[in-house]
Amino acid sequence: MAMKAAIVLGLFMATLGLIASGRVARCVAALAGAALLMGMGFISFETAIGYVDFNTLGLLMGMMIIVGVLSRTGVFQYVAVKTMKLTRGNGIVTLFAIAGVTAFLSAFLDNVTTVLLISPIVVSVADIMDTDPVPLLMAEALASNIGGTATLIGDPPNIIIGSYAGFSFVDFLVYLAPVAIVVLFAAVLFLAFHFRDELVITPDQFARIRGIDEKKTIKDGKLLLKAGLAMGAVLTGFILHHVLHLEAAVVALLGASLLLLVTPGDGDHIIHNDVEWPTLIFFLALFIVVGALKEAGIISIIAKGLAAAVAGHPFLAALAILWFSGLSCAFINNVAFTATFVYVVDEMAQALSTSAEPLFWALALGACLGGNGSFLGSAANVVVADISRRAGHVISFGGFMKIGMKTTVLSLSIASLYLFLRFGL
Known part of the structure; x- marks a missing residue:
């Protein structure tokens, strides 16, 4: 033995x-x-x-398809431009905004779902500014795990612990949400300091952003409506999946399948190109x-x-x-x-x-x-790394760990x- x-x-x-x-x-x-x-x-x-957790695999596949269809509409570019205009091109404020939104969503949605929704926006922000998306993507990945700590449904370990120990949704909010907020703020401060040079946005870059009409970034309004309805239905299904007695993967795959049926073009092409099979x-x-x-x-x-x-x-x-x-x-x-x-x-x-x-x-x-x-610690980390790689910016295992372990030690302290x-x- x-x-x-x-x-x-x-x-x-x-x-x-x-x-x-x-x-x-x-x-x-x-x-x-x-x-x-x-x-x-x-x-x-x-x-x-x-x-093998087929619920995780099915959830990943379904959300990758839906996000892939959404990416064809130009909505992520729209949100990216709008975000940069609201933050007035301040890189630090943008970092806090992305981390805050990601953490909030991760408290109520699966971490993978959250990063699949936010990552294309982050990449679009970086493309528009012609900067490296890695600092913002790292903030997003780390914030998704911290935000998921705050609630019963935010992260699978909490569901296991809540079920075994008899803790309620309110118990998690009372006992873990306060410390999660403090940890998030400390972690983002650390990231802002670590990436302070990369987060500098020049006047020329912001002028380029101000010159973009975000309304013109929407390429297909009809497809956006269909994909938006599908995403809304799936997110509602995630919240109610215990009542509906459906696994999150089933909800995601149902939404993805129905969306493919009403999406013009070749469904095989979408599945082949937008599903991260290596992941x-x-x-x-x-x-x-x-x-x-x-x-x-x-x-x-x-x-x-x-x-x-x-x-x-x-x-x-x-x-x-x-x-x-x-x-x-x-x-x-x-x-x-x-x-x-x-x-x-x-x-x-x-x-x-x-x-x-x-x-x-x-x-x-x-x-x-x-x-x-x-x-290896989180599915969200792998998804963010793969999205970054596809955008032409590789986050190595060692590079992620160098920042991730420092954040972890800070968080655990x-x-x-x-x-x-x-x-x-």
């Missing part, structure tokens, strides 16, 4: 290393790791398929790799060791959960991690004879905020102080 766990962990680390190296495409590295783990018998094909393959393979890690018992081994190390100290337990989950979820899918760790938190609370509530809030903060650490002040453990 120990030998199996060691080999699986080694293959997992090798896969991460290959992804980080950038020598091969991310999807190829993840696919090779998944195939090797299945080929060596560490996880069967049937078991591996069980770990879907990357996630499919990554789910399998993490599944093998869980099957080998590695996550449970680490969690039990952590519980033993902090026995007798409730606040240390909360801090350990916060930082361990935060740093782990920078590299491990936070859904699989949280699904395993809720049981560990419960056992730790019983062993410490203390309330489990602060420990669960620590887990929620760690799992959500830790997603900013690297590409604020969360640590919050836990101490809020619960006085």
Whole structure:
């Protein structure tokens, strides 16, 4: 058993290393790791398929199609020009505006849906100004994860924790929304300082923006109406999907399918060009790799060791959960991690004879905020990186991690102080 766990962990680390190296495409590295783990018998094909979150894949595909159709209407260019005029061409204000809108939407929508909606606007803003979109895209990706921390439906780990611990939508707003707002402000301040030189907009650039008539950027008003109605219906479906008993993926795919039926032109062309197939393959393979890690018992081994190390100290337990989950979820899918760790938190609370509530809030903060650490921590990060690549600006694994990990450490530090002040453990 120990030998199996060691080999699986080694293959997992090798896969991460290959992804980080950038020598091969991310999807190829993840696919090779998944195939090797299945080929060596560490996880069967049937078991591996069980770990694949088809709801995430379907949601991604559906939203990519809808956003692809919307991009043909010129609406993203319209919003981009309008945004720049409202912020009067101030790069710092634009950064805060994009981060704020992204975080707000991510509190009520899936993070991936949010970045798929916002990213084309960001790219259009950068194109109009003839500047690098990476600072704004980074702010968007990080803000989506921070905003998702604030509510029950904002991030999948919160749904898992809320269901297990019996926390309501209001509970999340009361306990996590305040700290999420503080973390967002601190993170955007850090990004504004880090990218201060790239965010400078010259008078000539702003003059070019003022000279654009945003109304003329709309290329197809009829298609915009159809796509807008489809998007509105899908977003409504996301809010009501628990009442409708439909998975978010089904809602997105229904909206995408109906939109393709009423969109002029070749639907195959839209599916081929607007669906990020490498991204879907990357996630499919990554789910399998993490599944093998869980099957080998590695996550449970680490969690039990952590519980033993902090026995007798409730606040240390909360801090350990916060930082361990935060740093782990920078590299491990936070859904699989949280699904395993809720049981560990419960056992730790019983062993410490203390309330489990602060420990669960620590887990929620760690799992959500830790997603900013690297590409692997959040689906939104990968989507933003791929959109940036398609726009001609590559965000490398190391480049993202350099900024993401600093933001994560800053966020977890604020969360640590919050836990101490809020619960006085």
